[in-house]
Amino acid sequence: MAGGDGVVNEVFKLKMASAKEFRNALNAIATLIDEGAFLIDPEGLKLRAMDPSRIAMVDFMWGRSVFDEFEAPEEGAKLCLNIGELLKLLRKAGKDESIELGLDEATGRLKVVMRGRYTKSFTIPRLEATGEEAPGELKIPFDAKVTLDAKELRKAIADAALIADFVKISADGGKLVLSAEGEVSSATIEFPRDCEAVLDFDVKAASTATFDTSMLEKMLKAGSNLADIVTIEFSTNKPIKLDFRLPYEGKLVFYLAPRVEAE
Amino acid sequence: MAGGDGVVNEVFKLKMASAKEFRNALNAIATLIDEGAFLIDPEGLKLRAMDPSRIAMVDFMWGRSVFDEFEAPEEGAKLCLNIGELLKLLRKAGKDESIELGLDEATGRLKVVMRGRYTKSFTIPRLEATGEEAPGELKIPFDAKVTLDAKELRKAIADAALIADFVKISADGGKLVLSAEGEVSSATIEFPRDCEAVLDFDVKAASTATFDTSMLEKMLKAGSNLADIVTIEFSTNKPIKLDFRLPYEGKLVFYLAPRVEAE
Amino acid sequence: MAGGDGVVNEVFKLKMASAKEFRNALNAIATLIDEGAFLIDPEGLKLRAMDPSRIAMVDFMWGRSVFDEFEAPEEGAKLCLNIGELLKLLRKAGKDESIELGLDEATGRLKVVMRGRYTKSFTIPRLEATGEEAPGELKIPFDAKVTLDAKELRKAIADAALIADFVKISADGGKLVLSAEGEVSSATIEFPRDCEAVLDFDVKAASTATFDTSMLEKMLKAGSNLADIVTIEFSTNKPIKLDFRLPYEGKLVFYLAPRVEAE
Numbered sequence: 001m002a003g004g005d006g007v008v009n010e011v012f013k014l015k016m017a018s019a020k021e022f023r024n025a026l027n028a029i030a031t032l033i034d035e036g037a038f039l040i041d042p043e044g045l046k047l048r049a050m051d052p053s054r055i056a057m058v059d060f061m062w063g064r065s066v067f068d069e070f071e072a073p074e075e076g077a078k079l080c081l082n083i084g085e086l087l088k089l090l091r092k093a094g095k096d097e098s099i100e101l102g103l104d105e106a107t108g109r110l111k112v113v114m115r116g117r118y119t120k121s122f123t124i125p126r127l128e129a130t131g132e133e134a135p136g137e138l139k140i141p142f143d144a145k146v147t148l149d150a151k152e153l154r155k156a157i158a159d160a161a162l163i164a165d166f167v168k169i170s171a172d173g174g175k176l177v178l179s180a181e182g183e184v185s186s187a188t189i190e191f192p193r194d195c196e197a198v199l200d201f202d203v204k205a206a207s208t209a210t211f212d213t214s215m216l217e218k219m220l221k222a223g224s225n226l227a228d229i230v231t232i233e234f235s236t237n238k239p240i241k242l243d244f245r246l247p248y249e250g251k252l253v254f255y256l257a258p259r260v261e262a263e
Numbered sequence: 264m265a266g267g268d269g270v271v272n273e274v275f276k277l278k279m280a281s282a283k284e285f286r287n288a289l290n291a292i293a294t295l296i297d298e299g300a301f302l303i304d305p306e307g308l309k310l311r312a313m314d315p316s317r318i319a320m321v322d323f324m325w326g327r328s329v330f331d332e333f334e335a336p337e338e339g340a341k342l343c344l345n346i347g348e349l350l351k352l353l354r355k356a357g358k359d360e361s362i363e364l365g366l367d368e369a370t371g372r373l374k375v376v377m378r379g380r381y382t383k384s385f386t387i388p389r390l391e392a393t394g395e396e397a398p399g400e401l402k403i404p405f406d407a408k409v410t411l412d413a414k415e416l417r418k419a420i421a422d423a424a425l426i427a428d429f430v431k432i433s434a435d436g437g438k439l440v441l442s443a444e445g446e447v448s449s450a451t452i453e454f455p456r457d458c459e460a461v462l463d464f465d466v467k468a469a470s471t472a473t474f475d476t477s478m479l480e481k482m483l484k485a486g487s488n489l490a491d492i493v494t495i496e497f498s499t500n501k502p503i504k505l506d507f508r509l510p511y512e513g514k515l516v517f518y519l520a521p522r523v524e525a526e
Numbered sequence: 527m528a529g530g531d532g533v534v535n536e537v538f539k540l541k542m543a544s545a546k547e548f549r550n551a552l553n554a555i556a557t558l559i560d561e562g563a564f565l566i567d568p569e570g571l572k573l574r575a576m577d578p579s580r581i582a583m584v585d586f587m588w589g590r591s592v593f594d595e596f597e598a599p600e601e602g603a604k605l606c607l608n609i610g611e612l613l614k615l616l617r618k619a620g621k622d623e624s625i626e627l628g629l630d631e632a633t634g635r636l637k638v639v640m641r642g643r644y645t646k647s648f649t650i651p652r653l654e655a656t657g658e659e660a661p662g663e664l665k666i667p668f669d670a671k672v673t674l675d676a677k678e679l680r681k682a683i684a685d686a687a688l689i690a691d692f693v694k695i696s697a698d699g700g701k702l703v704l705s706a707e708g709e710v711s712s713a714t715i716e717f718p719r720d721c722e723a724v725l726d727f728d729v730k731a732a733s734t735a736t737f738d739t740s741m742l743e744k745m746l747k748a749g750s751n752l753a754d755i756v757t758i759e760f761s762t763n764k765p766i767k768l769d770f771r772l773p774y775e776g777k778l779v780f781y782l783a784p785r786v787e788a789e
Contacts, residue, residue, distance in 0.1 A: 122448055155618060163648070184611055190646070354688065
């Protein structure tokens with residue numbers, strides 16, 4: 001099966017029971033990027049990419065156990081796609097439809113087969129790999145770490161978004177606080193460490209940083225379609241990490257740089 | 264009751280329990296035409312008309328048994344209407360409202376009375392008959408005839424519409440296939456003759472023709488509001504017939520001309 | 527507690543279990559006005575105001591028993607607000623969120639605290655009182671008084687709105703009638719005194735007046751979010767009164783001037 005003489009073996013096959021779940025994952029990624037370079041290797045399906053403005057990063061992985069069938073070359077296959085195009089085809093995916101992705105060997109395109117009460121198959125072109133390296137994994141030590149109900153955090157960020165384009169997130173030993181200052185009104189949203197929405201609370205040092213509200217909104221919308229629980233980690237004036245706890249082997253992490261205020 | 268001396272007796276009265284069902288039928292017709300000439304004769308309520316671009320035809324009939332009360336002159340009464348205007352009035356019709364149509368003898372207008380928790384009556388003007396003859400019934404021999412779940416066919420056409428403006432429909436002894444070729448992606452949707460969505464399958468000769476996707480979408484949307492099952496019939500490069508099986512005495516058939524490709 | 531030397535004591539505190547109910551009340555008021563001057567006195571929360579075009583008036587009151595906590599200065603506090611701004615903050619209020627309104631003594635702003643699975647607090651500026659007196663209570667003797675299902679009246683007005691910008695409302699001993707004359711069609715909607723939608727019917731003299739359909743639509747939409755039943759009162763060519771029966775101590779009354787036809 002291994003290719004020789006510069007011929008790279010890129011044969012892969014991914015199959016899962018729910019086309020809708022796959023669509024939700026793509027939607028999460030599409031939050032940040034239009035074109036994505038997936039890596040399919042024996043561990044699973046992976047993508048790590050920065051958004052065009054380079055203030056945010058998504059780190060996604062689905063382990064091979066998520067799939068009903070999973071074949072990947074030892075050295076990994078790269079799959080560059082226009083994610084929006086693929087999502088358009090999946091828009092009507094029902095939850096009883098299975099999905100299968102593979103290489104259409106005749107055309108070199110990605111072939112997507114969905115099976116429900118009837119069978120539909122699509123092919124879409126693969127893009128040229130940009131040559132750009134995927135960003136490395138971020139290793140930042142954080143001072144504050146709070147695990148909470150993703151839907152509640154999503155609603156709180158949406159409330160802050162009503163007031164201002166930026167939200168200040170801070171934590172001390174007792175609570176997590178979101179605050180927004182708009183031109184006419186201001187808001188403060190508090191999650192005391194023992195409130196119902198907070199599952200785990202670990203703050204080593206009081207921390208504060210300010211973030212783009214609409215980016216956080218998009219990340220929380222995407223993540224809460226796949227996960228019920230999110231762990232946020234941050235430090236003063238450092239990026240924030242949103243780690244969504246997927247209900248199966250996998251990873252969905254967003255990073256967002258803080259707003260650096262002019263001095 | 265018969266009129267004499269050129270006076271045509273046009274008294275008619277149609278009454279049915281569900282104003283909503285009547286609205287759905289009008290909606291189906293409005294898919295193709297804005298102004299319609301209904302014929303009300305002792306058999307029932309009928310309309311056969313081509314769309315303005317003359318690539319499609321609707322052939323509609325509700326037998327008198329569909330109505331709770333039905334009176335029509337022997338020689339038939341013609342009722343020309345702006346269907347959009349009438350639909351506007353019915354837009355809010357609830358399913359517990361009955362509807363009654365008749366001639367308002369004082370004004371010559373159509374009188375519509377709807378009874379629910381209160382009574383409302385509308386009058387709307389009748390249009391001049393255009394003098395144009397209704398098209399005759401189409402008698403085309405077809406090579407392929409497939410009966411299937413109208414909702415599933417509707418979804419399949421919607422999937423094809425994501426890809427391209429035209430869809431190729433073909434059938435051989437084993438399956439019905441829809442295929443669409445877009446600029447970036449392509450789709451193939453298969454209904455094997457023994458799949459769950461197919462109820463009956465009779466293909467005398469392999470057949471293929473290409474149709475306007477959006478016209479098919481509109482027809483299937485309209486038809487699947489009134490019927491669960493549709494029989495499609497077609498032959499190579501001939502019009503397609505969509506015959507919706509109404510759950511009572513009646514007929515809803517659409518015809519659509521194939522796309523003739525430049526040579 | 528009383529202020530001295532020109533210092534007016536304006537400390538107030540209003541607390542209720544459902545932020546959503548409070549939002550519905552604001553929405554009802556926002557039907558007519560953008561900026562509102564509430565009076566908070568020992569009886570409750572009150573607002574009486576005319577719309578900018580001065581053809582309509584809203585008379586709103588919630589008694590103190592509606593609130594879980596209620597504190598108001600003896601002489602009353604005036605609270606002028608941009609209602610649209612406040613509504614924006616309440617847009618996402620869930621039905622399990624409580625709401626508390628008070629004065630933020632540091633800034634003089636209105637402070638709104640909502641408590642659900644987490645706590646959020648907003649402040650918004652109070653506007654200058656315009657100095658304009660609130661309109662007095664209207665005391666008009668009416669000839670016709672009909673109590674009916676607010677949702678059914680709302681639907682009937684919506685039906686009339688499909689036809690024309692103005693609706694004629696009339697009543698005699700037997701029924702309430704709405705009629706609308708449009709350019710192409712006309713409608714008559716009848717509520718016989720013994721029909722299911724009518725709860726009470728008291729017509730002293732046959733009465734008829736014509737009103738702006740869209741104003742009535744807005745009032746009925748707003749009112750039927752808070753009340754199931756409405757009593758309308760009118761006389762020939764006089765304003766109409768819509769009195770919504772709130773399910774607790776309070777008042778929501780709209781008045782609308784009739785259309786005066788050119789002679």
